[in-house]
Amino acid sequence: MAKLYFRYGTMNSGKSIEVLRVAHNYEEQGKKALLLTSVVDDRFGVGKVVSRIGMQKNALVVDDKLDMVELAKTEQPNCILVDEAQFLSKEQVAQLIVIVDDLNIPVIAYGLRADFMGQLFEGSNALIAAADTIEEIKTVCWYCDKKAIMNMRCKDGEPIFHGEQIQIGGNESYVPVCRKCYASKRKSSLNA
Known part of the structure; x- marks a missing residue:
């Protein structure tokens, strides 16, 4: 079957x-x-x-x-x-x-x-x-050694957290991250 x-x-x-x-x-x-x-x-x-x-x-x-x-x-x-x-x-x-x-x-x-x-x-x-x-299919976080479960979008190397759902790109636009690093980078961007 x-x-x-x-x-x-x-x-x-x-x-x-x-x-x-x-x-x-x-x-x-x-x-x-x-x-x-x-x-x-x-x-x-x-x-x-x-x-x-x-x-x-x-x-x-x-x-x-x-x-x-x-x-x-x-x-x-x-x-x-x-x-x-x-x-x-x-x-x-x-x-x-x-x-x-x-x-x-x-x-x-x-x-x-x-x-x-x-x-x-x-x-x-x-x-x-x-x-x-x-x-x-597992991989490791870009910033630490935990399992990556999130895709973080970047522009000019800086994380961004707004925009259209679909933006085609590779390593120049996205990095795999764990939930903790995602939350940390998001909090930093809100405080900037």
Whole structure:
């Protein structure tokens, strides 16, 4: 029986390298892994899954027009891997559920749990509610040795705590932090 997996982590926790690793493992065994990524993340070009360590692979783009259920029926993959799953809509997560439950194809979705203000993304919220298995991909805080659970947005190296929910960026814009360091930096910015 197929399952829907949601594997989440902060920025810089290795989610994309994990997607690429799992895709490689399927392909090395002669199996078909369908790799999908959000149209929203265009840091390295639309339709690319890119790890910070330099590995990359082309992927199909998930946008409002893509019918993932029909795609799965046509392609008949052994597995579907989704990078940047936080950007999915509730309706797109519902399509993934149909793929798992009706087509018996496992889906592994990777993404951020929450934004830089600690608010769940729509896709993450829907995946947390519906996934058979939820797994954390861990990394360490930028400022101390605790586990990072928050994404802190920075501008010119300084933490910021306001703005639009979605701002595409990498290490120049976000650092993974623990809750204590996040709270400390937030308090400092309010007192400045």
